[in-house]
Amino acid sequence: MSAPTRLVVLGAGFGGLEAVLELERRFRDDPGVEILLVSENNFFLFTPLLPQIVSSYIEPRHIVQSIRDIRRQRRFRFLRARITGLDLARRRVDTSAGELPFDYLIIGLGSVPNFFGIEGAEHCFPLASLEQAVVLRDHILDLLEHADHEPDPERKRAWLTLTVVGGGYTGVEVVAELRDLLYTHVAPHYRGISLEHVKLLLLEATPEVLVGVDPKLAARARRRLEQKGIELRTEARVTRVRPGQVELKSGETIETGLVIWTAGIRANPLLETLPGEKNKAGRVVVTPYLHLPDFPRVFAIGDNAVVRAAPAEHTVQVAPLAIEQARVAAENVARGVARQAYVTFEFKPKGMLVSLGMNDAVVNLMGFKLSGYLAWLFWNAVHLLKLVGLKKQVQVALDWSLATLFPRDTSIIRAPRRCRLCHPEAGAATPR
Ligand SMILES: Cc1cc2nc3c(=O)[nH]c(=O)nc-3n(C[C@H](O)[C@H](O)[C@H](O)COP(=O)(O)OP(=O)(O)OC[C@H]3O[C@@H](n4cnc5c(N)ncnc54)[C@H](O)[C@@H]3O)c2cc1C
Structure with missing residues (x-):
């Protein structure tokens, strides 16, 4: 029996979670495929409500959902670990729990604050x-x-x-x-x-x-x-x-x-180690299929990616973009496994909602x-x-x-x- 195909998703945020749920839907009954979600937190955080935690309007635990609760009877596996390195050529991810091999990888590691080098x-x-x-x-x-x-x-x-x-x-x-x-x-x-x-x-x-x-x-x-x-x-x-x-x-x-x-925010610093072009905010420039130009089995999504030549309004760092990209990246992984041609990503921003209190x-x-x-x-x-x-x-x-x-x-x-x-x-x- 041949080894199962290993699909690994990094980060349990808006993008990573959607990607793993989409992969689950596509490979639910396929024993030849293993799906693994790796993230340092064992929960999904709903960031849009963070300002209301600061003002004591809502309780902190109420805006997070544990991955175990989300997973329930689904078959994907979850590993709570910190990702420390990405070796795309060897198809390996370094984590605090050891090295993980992958056949297809979706990177959704989000961003960190950007202080633009200010003093203090x-x-x-x-x-x-x-x-x-x-x-x-x-x-x-x-x-x-x-x-x-x-x-x-x-x-x-x-x-x-x-x-x-x-x-x-x-x-x-x-x-x-x-x-x-x-x-x-x-x-x-x-x-x-x-x-x-x-x-x-x-x-x-x-x-x-x-x-x-x-x-x-x-x-x-x-x-x-x-x-x-x-x-x-x-x-x-x-x-x-x-x-x-x-x-x-x-x-x-x-x-x-x-x-x-x-x-301001910039992409997760781990991405600095990846080969290829990045934009000013450290996001990886990906093809319209959302994979890295030299690595057709490695996809980057959400705050980690920017599609080459995409208009500025399609590159905002918002949850709907991460979710849409996750769906397309997961579809392309499924297409890759089935040896079919990839589909391209297109985004139509729906608008903006801003609370004023x-x-x-x-x-x-x-x-x-x-x-x-x-x-x-x-x-x-x-x-x-x-x-x-x-x-x-x-x-x-x-x-x-x-x-x-x-x-x-x-x-x-x-x-x-x-x-x-x-x-x-x-x-x-x-x-x-
Ligand atoms: C305060 C705040 C308010 C926001 N409000 C809105 C809003 O109202 N509407 C909107 O659309 N967007 C909003 N956003 C933006 C939105 O949260 C992001 O665009 C979205 O989360 C991007 O999704 P992502 O999957 O790329 O990354 P994230 O959702 O950030 O997920 C990244 C995941 O990777 C994990 N991770 C990171 N580093 C490591 C590591 N080394 N090892 C293991 N795991 C790791 C993290 O724990 C996290 O689970 C807000 C963001 C913030 C901070």
Whole structure:
């Protein structure tokens, strides 16, 4: 009997998970094929709801689904391991659990924050993982607890100035969530803090926020955020971050409690070791069939890939793109196994949904534009439907409902020794 064909998928994110489910559908009854999913986390993370973890709107575990739960009776295998190297010529993946051979490989290892080489990046809080969201939430709560008793008004103001760098959809959603937390929950519950002490600052290096969103909706979003008391500053490029300070290219220094970095991402550094062309963000340039030019059995998807000569709006780093690419990569793997010709990938972006906090959003879906409360209901409905698993959908729906009846849970989860105000030696912000 010949050895089974080994199909290996790296990363259990939007792309990797969809790819493995598609391979499962195609090879469900084929004993000649082995399907293996490898990822360092044993769960799938629904990133669009990360900003709501930061604002204590929903509970961290409610936006992740364990791979074992997703797998249930399916036959694919899951290995929780860290990928440490890719040797495409030998068809081997190096992992913390040893070397893995493959016949076909789909790479969906996502991205990491891009600090563009600014000085003091280690003092910024990135927001790309569940752990980072929880750590950031706890640091914000540390600041509130300290500010509540701080007699010096200048110091209190500095601690309560929360700076978000990056005016893309993530930065906008984060600052809007922080506004909800501070205005609806903190002011009534922390007696030593009044809204006069609070400042929410969104810094964007380019002249516009929400680039890529319909300009009228982007302008409306900007107006709404400003009406809500958020200070939006465009053409404000951050050049350096120090504990408690952010410096702009203009030379201005801003005193701040913390700096949240949402200004850019780049592909997983593991991709640097791959042969072939990469774009500025480190994404591998793939053929229209989504495989690496010299490796027809190695596919890259989602935040890891950019299709050669694709228009800019088809190269955005969003979940629908990763999912669509995963389906095509999996189909091409199936075609490769069956010795059929590959199909090409085409993407039609459907639009953009951006939450502006409680009761407000802007939506542009297939030319259909909406803003305000209805848009917010639509945003909620779409995100609830896209969550993986009925249990998680119920949990998030309950979190949202309970938040209208009860105060947000502001207990600090991680160890007190990590508080940088109680223990300045706790050091840099970035969780390692
Ligand atoms: C805060 C935030 C909000 C966002 N909001 C939206 C939104 O509203 N709408 C939208 O469309 N997109 C949104 N995105 C973008 C979206 O999450 C990404 O475009 C999408 O996740 C890309 O999918 P992917 O499969 O390429 O990577 P990911 O989903 O990031 O998956 C990568 C996987 O690889 C694993 N991995 C990484 N390195 C290793 C390693 N060395 N070893 C083993 N496993 C590894 C990770 O644990 C993860 O499971 C948001 C992203 C963030 C961070």
